Amino acid sequence: MSNSNRTIEVRIERTIPASSGAVFDGWLDPKVPGNPWNMADKLLLNPIVDGFFYWTTERTPHYGRFTEVNRPSRIEHTWMSPNTSGLESNVTVTFQQKGEDTLMTLVHAGLPDTDGGRSHNGGWNYFLDKLLDHFESGTKNQH
Amino acid sequence: MDQLTNVLTAISHPTRRAIIEKLARGPARFLEIAEPFDVALNAVTKHLKLLERAGLIEREKQGREVHISLRPEPLRQVASWVHEYEQFWNERLDQFEDYFKHQQLKEKSLKKGKKNPKEIKT
Incomplete structure (x- = not known):
């Protein structure tokens, strides 16, 4: 499974009041609240390309392999947990310096799309939301 | 493959998403489903098989016709x-x-x- 053409995704942005270097370092420091490693009961973390991580929280294991570690702009790693049902999902975090702040964008993507062009960004979520809204309103109408 | 993977695979193709959107408006016959797409009927059959494997559609025989409907x-x-x-x-x-x-x-x-x-x- 290639990491490049994934479209089912969660995309979140935050503006963090610090330099991109500080935010990048904070994202990899298990002592900093908010990064995924900080919530681990047991943690193994080796944030270099082809380095692995393993962490558990409430007995839920998470595994992954770092595929890009480029200070201070980008971190990319795979992500597997019981929630990904055996799929190797992909997490990309980018850090863009904006004045004194850093625009941080996290994309958690899970599946390749066979539509090569992918002109419709966020098509999956739109599709799912639209359909489920349709059916939920349909169910409501039935009651 | 587990069920979630089957569903993700099924909805990963724009033609299959378009079929689902069409069926969301109500059941349809095979040719009605195939009509808007500029692809061979064989290809539509394959798309429907993947949707069926994912549990997203079901077929119901009504007389001589087969109606295909969506299971969301x-x-x-x-x-x-x-x-x-x-x-x-x-x-x-x-x-x-x-x-x-x-x-x-x-x-x-x-x-x-x-x-x-x-x-x-x-």
């Missing part, structure tokens, strides 16, 4: 996958942002604290 339940599984992660990362990033905001406030108050003694001297 498996889509909820995918939506819940997406929404769970949306919630997880939002909570994480809220905490992360708060940490840096707090750090910034601490730095500012430290700077003020350093300035004050000078201000008293002058």
